[in-house]
Amino acid sequence: MEIIAFDKDKYAGYLRDESGLTGRADFIAFPRDGAELSEALAFAAKNAVGATVQGARTGLFGAAVPRGGLVISTEKLTRVYGACQGADGGYTLRVQSGVTLKEINDYLRGERRLFGGERYAFAPNPTEANATVGGMLVRDAIGLNALRSGRFSEHVSSLTVVKGDGSTIGYATAKELLSDKRAGADRGEIFAVLDAELRLTKKDSVFWGVFYFFDGKKTAEEFIGGLLSRRAARGFLRDALAALVWFDGEVLRRVSERRLADSSLQGLPEFPADARAAVYAELSGDDGAALESELCVHAELFEKIGGADTWAETGEDEIQKFRAVCHAAVEVAGRPKENDGDGSAYGYADKDGNIVFPS
C-alpha cells in the first residue's frame, strides 16, 4: 500500500468534515485490510507524525479533521463479511470499519435476506446514512431512535483494533474498547478499528411516524413529558415508542429554508405557519392495531394540551421523509452551546428520557 504525499488539490475534501473546520495533512493512505492498516499506523509511529483516522467525515465535531501528519481513510475498508447466528440464537453481521450505515441497511434489505425466515435490521439510526461503522463506534453515536435503542456501542458484540506495531486486540464489546487502556489511546498511541461484529435485531413490520406541531416550547415540553410518563407506566409503550425528537421554532425555520436545496425534504409541505415547536414521535412493532390504539391516546393528549396540526405517515419507506427532517435539523441546529444555551433547540430523547444533542 502506498503512503501518498498529500496533494491539497487532489485530496482537499480529506481536510474537512461536516463540522466545517479545515485542517492540514502531509500524507494520506487508503488501507484495504488489517495488514495495510497496520502498515499505515506503523508509518505514522516510525516517522513520529500524528495520524487521523477518517471515516466518511460526516461528524459535526471535527474529529476527522487532520492536524498535520498522516490521514488514514477507511473508505476502502468496505467488506461486509456476512451474518452468522450466535449461541444465544441472535444474529450478528461482521463488517469492516469503512462500511456505511446505508451499506448495512442495503445488505439487510436485500431480496431474500432472511434469517430463520425473518427480516432483521441494525437498530441504531444516527440518520446520516453515509456515516461509517468506525466513525459511529468511536463517537459511540446516538441516533434518532435513542429512546429505544440507546447508543451505538450497545449494538456491537465484538471488534478488532489494529495498532501501529502490527498487533491486533479483540474486544468483546465496544464499551470495553472505549474504557480500555490496552489500545494505548491514553499514552498517545495510535490505533484504528479494523472490523466489528454488529448485533442485529428482529425487524418490526409496522412503522408510524408523527409530527406534532405546537405554538410554543412549553406545550411541546408538556407533550413530551406526557408521552414519557406514559412510556414509564406501560410496558407496551416502552417497546413501541422508538423515537422522540424535539425541535424549537428556530430549527423549524432553518429546516424550512433548506427545503428548496435538499431533495429529501421536497416530499413535504411547508411547516404550519404558526408552529413554534415540534415533536416527532416514531412507533413501531408487529401489532398494528395496538399501535393505532396507542396513537389515538397520543392524539387525545395532543388535543388536550391545545396542539393543532399533525403530520402522520405509516410504512418504513414513507416515514423516511420525516427522518430526513430530523437529519436536516441536526445539520442546521448548531452545537448546543451555539443555540439557546441549554442545548435544547433540537434533541433526541434517550433511554432515560433525557433530551440529548445527537453525536
Add this chain to the structure above:
Amino acid sequence: MKIIVCIKQVPPSGGIVVDETDRVQIRSGGVLNPCDARALAVAVMIKKRLGGKITALSMGALSAESTLRQTLAIGADEGVLLSDKAFRGADVCVTAYTLAQAVTKLGGADLILCGQQTTDGDTAQTPFSLAARLNIPAVGFVKAIEFTGETPIFIQELSGASAAVEARFPMVAAIGLSAAAPLAASLKERLDAAKKPLKIWGLSDMPDSDGSNYGLIASPTRVIKISRISTEQKNPPITEPPADTAERILKAVRAVVGGR
C-alpha cells in the same frame, strides 16, 4: 365533478431492484411517486372548488395498498388497486390499456389526473397513452392551476414559454412537480383512512378479461438491458479564498470567449 387520480408506488430513492431473468422491476413496498402526490394535491384543490369525488387508481403489487391508503388519508374518497400476476411487466402501452379498462369499469371520469412521470419508469408517456386509449384530450407538463370562474385553467410548461389551457371535460392532465405543494395527512386522517373503501381488482374484474391483452406478453416493447450508473465526484470542494476562485473562473471564461 368525478376525478380519478392515477398513482403509483415507486421504490424509495435508489431502491430499484430488477428481476434479472426478464428485466422487470421487483415490487416490494415503496413510496408515493412525487409527481402523483402533486396530482392528488391538484385534485383536492379542484374538489374544494367544484365539489365531487376523488378516486385514486393504481396498478401494482399488493404492497401498493399502503400507498393507496396514504392517498385516502390525504384526500381521495376511494381507492382502486389493479393487482394481478397477469398485469405484471406491462409497458407504457399496456399499462395505459389496463388503466383505461379500469376507468371504463368505474363509469368514466370528468377529469383524470396523472403525475407527469414516475421516478422508476420515467417515460412521461402514460398519461397521453391513457388519453389516447380513452379517446379524450390531454394536457401535459402542467406547472400550475388557475381558475376562471368555475373552470380550471392548466398552465402548461413549454420550451421558453407557457400556455394556459382551459379544461374541457372529459380530459387527462399530466401534473408536474411545481403544480402544487404535496399534502401531508394529519394523524386523525391517517388513522381514519383505514375505514375508507379500497377495492382490489384482478384480471377477472376487467371489462376485457382476456389475459393475453395484459402484462409483459401483450407489451410491444421489451427492456433488453438495465445498467447501473455510478457517479464519481471529479471536482474537489473549493477551499481557497473566494477572490482566488473568482480569478480562476474569470480565467476559464476568458479562455473560452477570449479577452472580451
